[in-house]
Amino acid sequence: MNLSGDFLVIGSGIAGLRAALSLAGAGEVIVLTKADPRESNTGYAQGGIAAALGPDDSPELHARDTIAAGDGLCEPAAVDVLVREGPRYVRELIEWGVAFDVDAEGRPALGREAAHSVRRVLHARDASGRELGRLLWSRVSTTPRIKVLDDALATQLLMSGGCCDGVAYVNTRGEQGLVRAGRTLLATGGAGQVFRETTNPAVATGDGLAMAARAGASIGDIEFVQFHPTALSVEGAPRFLLSEALRGEGARILNEAGEAFVARYEPAGDLASRDLVARAIVREVERTGSRVYLSMAHLDPDFIRRRFPTIAQACAHAGLDLTRDRIPVSPAAHYVMGGIDTDLDGRTSIPHLFAAGEVACTGVHGANRLASNSLLEGLVFGARAAEAMRGPIRAAALRHGEVVRHAPPQPEATQVPDEFAVRDLMWRDAGLLRARGSLERAVAQLERWAGAAEAARPARAGDHGFRRVGSLVTVGLLIARAALRREESRGGHFRTDFPALDDLHWKRHVSDVLTT
Numbered sequence: 260m261n262l263s264g265d266f267l268v269i270g271s272g273i274a275g276l277r278a279a280l281s282l283a284g285a286g287e288v289i290v291l292t293k294a295d296p297r298e299s300n301t302g303y304a305q306g307g308i309a310a311a312l313g314p315d316d317s318p319e320l321h322a323r324d325t326i327a328a329g330d331g332l333c334e335p336a337a338v339d340v341l342v343r344e345g346p347r348y349v350r351e352l353i354e355w356g357v358a359f360d361v362d363a364e365g366r367p368a369l370g371r372e373a374a375h376s377v378r379r380v381l382h383a384r385d386a387s388g389r390e391l392g393r394l395l396w397s398r399v400s401t402t403p404r405i406k407v408l409d410d411a412l413a414t415q416l417l418m419s420g421g422c423c424d425g426v427a428y429v430n431t432r433g434e435q436g437l438v439r440a441g442r443t444l445l446a447t448g449g450a451g452q453v454f455r456e457t458t459n460p461a462v463a464t465g466d467g468l469a470m471a472a473r474a475g476a477s478i479g480d481i482e483f484v485q486f487h488p489t490a491l492s493v494e495g496a497p498r499f500l501l502s503e504a505l506r507g508e509g510a511r512i513l514n515e516a517g518e519a520f521v522a523r524y525e526p527a528g529d530l531a532s533r534d535l536v537a538r539a540i541v542r543e544v545e546r547t548g549s550r551v552y553l554s555m556a557h558l559d560p561d562f563i564r565r566r567f568p569t570i571a572q573a574c575a576h577a578g579l580d581l582t583r584d585r586i587p588v589s590p591a592a593h594y595v596m597g598g599i600d601t602d603l604d605g606r607t608s609i610p611h612l613f614a615a616g617e618v619a620c621t622g623v624h625g626a627n628r629l630a631s632n633s634l635l636e637g638l639v640f641g642a643r644a645a646e647a648m649r650g651p652i653r654a655a656a657l658r659h660g661e662v663v664r665h666a667p668p669q670p671e672a673t674q675v676p677d678e679f680a681v682r683d684l685m686w687r688d689a690g691l692l693r694a695r696g697s698l699e700r701a702v703a704q705l706e707r708w709a710g711a712a713e714a715a716r717p718a719r720a721g722d723h724g725f726r727r728v729g730s731l732v733t734v735g736l737l738i739a740r741a742a743l744r745r746e747e748s749r750g751g752h753f754r755t756d757f758p759a760l761d762d763l764h765w766k767r768h769v770s771d772v773l774t775t
């Protein structure tokens with residue numbers, strides 16, 4: 260089926276849905292989404308959404324924490340937009356009826372999370388994303404000028420005269436179609452599935468990043484991937500996230516001997532930032548040869564069950580009692596800080612193409628994201644992109660950084676890998692701990708696989724499995740190349756052969772562009 264509209268939004272997470280609501284005031288909107296519209300990273304968010312609403316908080320304090328977490332690479336202008344406009348958009352959600360938990364006075368109850376200096380996180384128990392998705396979806400699905408096309412996997416941006424004018428898609432029956440629109444927003448979310456161990460759901464394969472890269476868009480800071488320290492680690496069970504909010508409420512990370520070891524590696528202990536805790540866990544596992552655990556056994560069991568019902572249930576499915584048992588945990592890929600370079604209004608380097616949410620890189624997270632800032636990012640920058648899409652087309656005011664150009668992959672007559680091979684390679688060679696040798700190996704292998712995918716693309720246009728692998732290979736190669744290039748350690752990017760921060764050479768953004 261071919262369609263056309265004024266605005267095309269690809270993705271139905273917080274960024275896409277919030278944008279669609281604004282766009283509906285200015286024209287016909289088509290929302291394309293590859294699975295059920297409620298399936299997204301947004302729906303799995305647990306801890307909540309950060310906003311400077313507390314009596315002891317301010318946008319300045321929120322900015323300070325965000326910039327400290329970003330390890331020298333946050334774009335101050337983007338942070339300023341996030342922390343100043345965030346409270347307004349969060350209040351709007353409250354007016355629309357989002358069911359955040361409230362305190363005894365009926366005000367939003369604010370949670371504490373790692374690396375936040377005050378309580379700042381609005382939440383709906385431990386299923387905040389599900390509640391936000393419910394609210395936004397209930398509005399989108401009843402707004403007359405928004406048409407939602409689900410089971411529609413966007414596969415390729417349509418280009419005309421150097422501008423984007425829509426997208427090609429395919430459904431699970433293999434039927435293909437085109438959607439044409441004057442303005443297109445990529446809100447396709449993250450790419451955690453590029454790694455074998457991830458907290459992200461199956462839809463998070465980085466398709467938007469891959470499509471934009473193949474169309475020649477500038478992709479920035481893509482080496483910066485956040486690895487969450489505490490995913491449930493039980494054989495055969497999904498890597499369910501054990502939210503930072505657990506540690507915010509007093510959970511401890513213990514080794515096999517029952518010792519709280521993180522403070523031995525990091526002075527801030529269990530509440531240090533995610534990358535520091537994740538690496539402390541890896542080091543402790545290497546030192547002891549045994550597993551590590553999260554424990555809440557010293558806390559009030561009724562409070563735990565009330566505050567964290569979803570997590571308690573996920574543990575129960577794995578045969579564990581969150582209130583009593585030590586829960587085995589390990590790090591997993593969680594969030595991609597880099598993405599499609601945009602200005603503060605979502606404009607990309609391709610005219611008529613916008614991006615917002617986890618797929619975009621405004622520079623707001625720098626080299627590492629502060630917990631609970633990404634739902635806020637999707638909300639604020641989704642709304643801002645929509646405002647810009649309603650206005651006249653202008654060139655993007657992208658931040659200045661180095662741009663590295665790469666030739667597109669050349670078709671190769673080798674076999675297209677299965678997805679597990681790609682994810683396993685990325686986890687082993689380009690994951691939490693990186694080094695030149697393993698990254699060089701990864702880049703060489705991914706280049707061959709990218710060539711194989713290029714050769715197979717025309718014949719396998721309608722094949723969903725192939726599309727998935729194609730995205731994983733393209734995004735994996737972008738990440739591995741950028742990680743090999745950055746010879747220092749900063750934020751989520753850690754090189755065992757360059758373990759120190761190197762501001763002199765590397766306090767800068769680098770973007771990659773595939774020549775078309």
Ligand SMILES: Cc1cc2nc3c(=O)[nH]c(=O)nc-3n(C[C@H](O)[C@H](O)[C@H](O)COP(=O)(O)OP(=O)(O)OC[C@H]3O[C@@H](n4cnc5c(N)ncnc54)[C@H](O)[C@@H]3O)c2cc1C
Nearest residue numbers: 270271272273274293300301306307413448616617631634
């Ligand atoms: C387990 C977990 C817990 C988290 N907890 C928090 C938290 O507490 N607080 C916080 O701030 N952040 C949290 N995050 C991160 C946060 O949820 C995401 O960064 C954020 O929701 C991203 O929103 P988005 O709108 O950019 O993308 P998403 O919510 O991921 O939505 C992307 C959409 O694009 C669609 N899509 C993708 N590819 C295609 C394609 N090719 N064609 C058509 N549609 C496509 C998907 O189906 C989906 O609908 C968490 C993430 C996870 C995984």
